[in-house]
Amino acid sequence: MTSPSKLRASTAGTLHQRIRNDIEGRILSGEWPPGYRLPFEHELMNTYSCARMTANKVLSALAASGLVERRRRAGSFVARPKVHSAVLQIPDLKAEVENRGEQYGYELLERQQRGATRDDRSRLEVHLREPVIALRCRHDAAGQPFALEDRLLNLSAVPDAATQDFSQVSPSTWLVDHVPWTEAEHRISARNADETIAAELSVEVGAACLVIERWTWRSGEPITAVRFTHPADLYDLVARFTPSGRA
Template sequence: MSQAQINSYQAVQAEIMKRIQGREWPPGTLIPGEMELAEAFGCARATVNRALRELAETGILERKRRAGTRVALNPVRKAVLDIPITRHEIESRGAAYGYNLVERTRAGPTPTVQARLELPADADMLHVSCMHLADQRPFQFEDRWVHIPAAPGILEAPLDRLSANEWLVQEVPYSHGRILFSAANATPREAELLEVAEGSALFIVERTTWLACSPITFVRMSYRADYSMVTEL
């Protein structure tokens, strides 16, 4: 590969993968440092850095400060889950979307929300719950807490006709988050809103999102037992 061809981070990644797959760098191998690779490939160190960083994010490489970069012993591909706009998800299933605001209150966080978002008891929060409907039938009950300082404009958002989910995805950037999948029995409130028997099995998704060190939102989404989710590896 010529220097002209290797001036992109994608070309650097391709060359690194070639050496890994050719067993020049087998699993567990400490590969050369950024400066050495930049010199060998005839490109900028920043180009090498981006290539290594993205390969580490896929699980192919392991990077540790002061310890260098190694080929992972057990490479793990990571599933990528985007934050969907629920309206789009329903419409993609060929159903008509409906929305009902259930509650909108400015209040301090509950102990659970405090723990999930690492916030003090007097944090300024907006509690919003709503129903998402598919062909006029319950699809998802969304129970959300938003950290107001991290979401400028949320208090003026038209949440009577636009879900907090859709507003946040469009208006507030995030850097990382955490998703928890679980099963639970329907509480009396969930049973009424989702039109199922109390105690019925529900599929639960809980998600927290952050922008750097600033927590943005915690949401609990409840689905009927027939809900299914598809992602890609």
């Protein structure tokens, strides 16, 4: 047990923040365990000499962040986390590489504009023959292949892409700047490098690779599907999480 007097009322910041910090502190320290009923709004009101709106906003914010659950007539309770969830940051590869202080390189391997094939259709939920762009490119870090990008782009959703040749700027970079999206799904898996991948990534045939696939939609309309293949020894994904939801 750590000394409980350690987290008595903080003194910094606004009243809202002071109350919030106090409550979060008690919950995160375990002093108020999951299921614990926290003080009613009118009790906080007395404790901190504040209006009920202030206490209400604090508790509502904590509820929005998932740290507490509120039930009418019953009170507010410390939430018990159901699943381990984490905020996964998937940065732009260029930024990622340059963050490591290494030189970033980009090369377009293949660009094809075509009517959607059967395969394309199963990957991107477009109709047969709808115009798409298929791209394959390589991202390098410090001269070493760092990732293979294999992308399918729905031209009906992103007509501007037709005028871009993607020889200098990577499709990922171009897309985040030009195309808003509303929904995304990621799938993370592992696979052994086949001969093609091994050659293009300069790894042994059979080497384990980390594969990240992403699908993006805008209001239900598919925009793009992309698969990044990383050499296992060059890339990890990192996800951080605090229960308060503030990474």
